[in-house]
Amino acid sequence: MTNLRLRPLRAMKNARVFAAALTAALLPITLLSSLPAATASEEIAAAEVITRDGTSQLRAAASCWEIKQTTPDAPSGTFWLLTPRMAAPEQFYCDQETDGGGWVLIGRGREGWKEFHQGVGTTAQVRSTVTGTGAFAPRQLSSTVIDGLQNGQAPDLLPDGVRLRRATTADGSQWQEARFKFANLDRWAWTISAEHRVASYSFGGPTSSGGLTSNFGSNQALNRVVTSESSAQGWTQGWAYGSTITGSPDDSSYLWSANSGTGNARPFAQVYLRPKLTQADVTFAPVGDNGYPGYSQRPLPQSAAQSTVWGVSGLANGRGGELNTEVQDFAQIGNTVYVAGNFRYVQRNAQGAERVEQPYIAGFNVDNGEWVGTFRPVLNGQVKSLAVLPNGKLVAGGEFSTANGSPAVGAVALDPQTGATDPAWRLQLENRLTGGVVQVRALSVKNDWLYLGGAFTHLTGGTTTNAVYARAGARVRVTNGTPDASWNPAFNGTVAAIDAAANGERLYAAGYFSASNSVDTLRAAAVQTVAGAPLATPAWSWTPSSTNRNFQLGIQEVGNRIWLGGSEHNLFSFDPQTFSRLSGNITKNGGDFQRVSEGDGVVYGACHCANWNYSNAFTWSNVGTQWTAADRINLVGAWDAANGAYIPDFNPVMKGRAGYGVWGVFVDSRGKVWAGGDLETSVNANGVNQWSGGFAVFPPRDTTAPGTPSGLTATTDGVTDTLSWTAATGDASVYHLIRGDRVIATTTQTTIKVPALAGGRYSVRAADEAANYSASTSVVIPPKVVATTQLVQTGEDWKYRFATQAPDPAWTSVAFNDSTWATGKAPLGWGSSTIATQLVFEGTTRPLSSHHRKSFTVEDPNKVAEVRITTRADDGLVLYLNGTEVRRVNMPTGTITNNTYATAAPRTTFATANPVQITLPGSALAAGVNVLSAEVHSNYRSTPDHSFELSALAVLEP
Known part of the structure; x- marks a missing residue:
């Protein structure tokens, strides 16, 4: 992952937020500006009592x-x-x-x-x-x-x-x-x-x-x-x-x-x-010791189309009408997305730049949208459906009768690189009904079979030379196109859509039929895939209203629901076991649902609607009074595959040439949604109304949360809490500082100051501009504010003695009278520019040690938790408190005399940079006068430097 990139903060659309209980559904959020500087009125002491x-x-x-x-x-x-x-x-x-x-x-x-x-x-x-x-x-x-x-x-x-x-x-x-x-x-x-x-x-x-x-x-x-x-x-x-x-x-x-x-x-x-909410009406979820969980947006396309690179145009068969739209289906093999329909040309813009005649089917690069000019099949009729065989070949179904100059009635397998006909896969369809025309309107691959739906009565292909009767629905071997003579659903009308069940035990079909093998099944059927093609039990016995009996055009099994769309303006979902209706959607104005597709747990319903979708409505045009939501829909909408709920976040803006809408929807391997029909324009991410010839592509929104910040620390001075952390990895744009049960501040920096709260529980998370946010850090609590008092400060005056004769043996005691000793400001010594008091000796022999005393008063030692002493050993040091030795550094064991040599010879600069830290319990102090005594020894008499300095801090009991 990359390092954090902080970008200018701006308000976000469609952001997601915590629900009252973190296990509940998460909602979009808006990222915010940084917390203003704390004011004196916001200082908090022992408890978080805040005026809201x-x-x-x-x-x-x-x-x-x-x-x-x-x-x-x-x-x-x-x-x-x-x-x-x-x-x-x-x-x-x-x-x-x-x-x-x-x-x-x-x-x-x-x-x-x-x-x-x-x-x-x-x-x-x-x-x-x-x-x-x-x-x-x-x-x-x-x-x-x-x-x-x-x-x-x-x-x-x-x-x-x-x-x-x-x-x-x-x-x-x-x-x-x-x-x-x-x-x-x-x-x-x-x-x-x-x-x-x-x-x-x-x-x-x-x-x-x-x-x-x-x-x-x-x-x-x-x-x-x-x-x-x-x-x-x-x-x-x-x-x-x-x-x-x-x-x-x-x-x-x-x-x-x-x-x-x-x-x-x-x-x-x-x-x-005017929501009349107060703190008594809302419940925030307290942050646990391990912080809050993160959130990532569910996979969903952006509402803005990506910029058009290539499109298609023209009506190759010269016929108009909604069943002859420019784009009707998509499929993907490798890095190529195949677009099929009734178009004549591929071109770069509305003016026809770089126009090439490539009717009915063309390939485009999934990443950059460029036309794949090496894929050049030649067909003589429109392509209405595409499927990918297990061997990687592309099957096209439609109204054509020749492919690449050879007979291919209704279906053909093509090389995905060149578009050449696959000679090992052969299939010919017939329609022996009076005036019947062959149409293959739907394809679905499952296990060893390619299922076909449309308008036809007989098939030959593969190893079969005698025509096999299979009306409007059939299946053939994926290896060579051989029809299965034992499986014939015998629909009494055209099949518009099919979908093989995930377990391979059924084929779902929708269209204009009212029976299968003379058994009533109005406009939708679930046919078993065993010999004889019997209907599933119980039979699909839904009773559509009088206004949506005409036809059903889209069907798809997704998880635990079957989705069915068609006339009039309906998209319903059903239980696959009982076929009871689980949800209903009616588009009020605009038109019928024409295609149902799925990807990443989202169901896409395509239509020639451009108005509103009414959730939990079941009849058109009177949607009744039981519907629960009316949301905008424009040619394609999105639904949650698990619960059937409409997802209003996906809301593209597109317009068609003649108002026929979208007839093909496809989710590619990159998560982009391709929508095709008679489209002419779409709105892109820049808000520009652009040309979109036949189809528009909607890239996926960002669903990757930033990494969790690390190294959160908290300090306090009793008035202000200071929080710092290490930047998150990923594309974070703002941090949320959490205290207790809610976010109290946001910032683009990795440190922030807020009014202090005793025992405040802090956590921090990173959020990006796409409404994803990381899990928050584990909770940190600022350490308690420690009250202290200075017993001895640096630079104070000390009583000192620098002589060759030994001092009085009682020199370290509190009762010793040091009035005859000299007084000098620390540091004391010689050989360094920092020395405040130079130690001068009499005679010809420099003393090997210096002696220092400092008295201070403590009224009540019981109130002192500990004493923290900071001093130095230059060269050796022995320290006493009230006559008791408390530490020796760079000195030998045993009895110390006036002429004992130090065991090391650090220079003053080193000794200063590496201070001696000593912590003593408060019980070492006495009520009243206390005395710190120190003797400093040199490692050799001619040492170039020698120094002494000390400070003492009393840490009070809380």
Whole structure:
């Protein structure tokens, strides 16, 4: 792994956070700016008693409401908030004046509001410019951030509902306060123009009930909310008034219309919620000794397409219609992704740069998107399905009758490098129904068999020269294409999709049929793979509504569910054992589901829908009242394969040539999702609407968390705790400092200072800009603050004696009278520039030792835990406390006299750099006067230097 790369901090989209219990589902997070410098008012002593007034990250409140209750005179403005469903504190704008205050701003703007789950813009943009003409361009918090602010509470349970503040005049001088409540909304969604049911509403007066969020109110003037788009207003969304309220296209007008005088004016509006959360309402998970676990995003493609490198164009067979779209299927062998359909050309851009005629099937490099020009098969009809054989050959199925100049009706095996026909694999299909045309619309490989679905009645191939009857469904040997004459499901209509079960015991099929071998099975079947092709038991006996009996176009077994999609606008999942329906999805406007695919635990449903997906809805066009969520969907959506839940994070923007939508979805070996149909444009990561000929590719989002920081240390001076750590490996952009049960600070550095907390339990984790974060470090606790008092400081005066005669034997005792000794400031000695007092001797012979005494007073030794002495041995040292020897260094054992030689001869610089550390128990002290005595001995009389210095520190009992 690489070293940490710290990047400029910016607000993140779709970030994930801790749930109240760490074992629960994790939610997106937003990474934050660094903690402001601690203030004196934040100093904490023995216990963490914090006023949650939102004035700093440390003081983050659970809601704007809690701030207002804590600080009644708090003004409107930006405050820090944190709930257990958020990873770290973040700043939001709070209205603390209207109707008792406590409102958090979640969006503002004029025309152009979006249904995007990820919102519009950043959290910082929402809070920084809340009103005025500079706020006209809509900015909306992401839905996951809003859910975090509610701590997972369903929006329909908010006691005050949604607050809508709208300008009522063009100059913005007058405003309206509107309120409405949802009848049923489990999580926040910006799809306000969908059919969310309104439980109640008011416009500053009496409360009324009923209506849909797309259009509700009591008149066609100011007392109405219209969120749906219209051609008259340029297909823009907003919180519009009724049809009698007109606006202006003027940039400065608070009432906007595409044309002057057009009704349903879009006013500048602010949207607020008021979660009434306090610390008593939320529960944070305390950090364990080993820290918090990490989190990585689930595999999912980004909503932004990668930049187009090559695309396809043209209708090679000259026919239009949704069954003749440019791209219909994908497959991968090695580093090549094969794209199949009804296109005529491959080219680099919409203008046809480097255009090459390569109809029906082409290969593209999986990594760089370049066209693989060596793969050049020649077919005379469109390719509707692809499959990869165990021997590495590529099988194409479709409406062609020749391949590379030779007969190949409906199916052919191709060399994946060149596109040449595989001579060892032969198959020809027939359709002997009156007017019947051969179609192979679906392929699936399992074990020794290649399964085919489509419109046909007979097959020959491999070692079989006599036609085998198998209507609309068949299987052939993967080795040579020989049909299995014993297996014929005999569907009475065209098969549009098939999928062989993971255990090989069934083939799932969907299409236009109503029976298999004369047994009723409407539009979907599970056929056993044993001889005779009987239906699985119990039979798939679902009863579709009258509106989705026409056809089913996509089917896929994924884990413990069978997914089925088709008309009208339905995508359902079923239990593979009982065939009971487990989940339902209806797209309200746009069209049918046309393909179902899977990768990395995600089910992808492709459609020609461009509106909303209603979860737990089962009928079209009336989706009923039982649905639980309405989310934006545009040509392809994502669902959790395990529980069937819609995943609103994947929300691409694509448009097609004729509105036929997406007919092929494929997850490649790099985790990229390829979506194909009649596509012409997609929006890339730069927000640019780019040409995407026939297909668009969506790269995977980052799912790799940074490494865990290491070496966390904590120190304290009693006022400030200082935390330091070693940078994490990986692509980290910010660190979360955890104390107790929550994040209290974020920083881009590897050290941080926070107000002290006695016994504070700290941990730190690294997060990246893609909303992944590491496990946190093990907990550290700053050592207790040690109270000390200086008994002897460096540079103090000492009594000293430097003579050849021995001192009085009692010279080390407390009672010894040293009044005749000289006094000098330490260090004492000679031979060094640091010496403060030069030791001078009389006579011709230099004394071999010097003697030093220092007295100090201790009132109560019982309050002293220990004495820490720092001195030096230059050359040898014997130290006494109150007449008792406590340490000798560089001196021999036995009796020490005035003329004992030291056993080593360190220079003063070395002795100073390597001090002698001595720790004595507090019990060694006496109440009242105490005396430290030291004798310093030279290793030889002519030594060039000799010195003495000492300090003593008393560590008090806690």
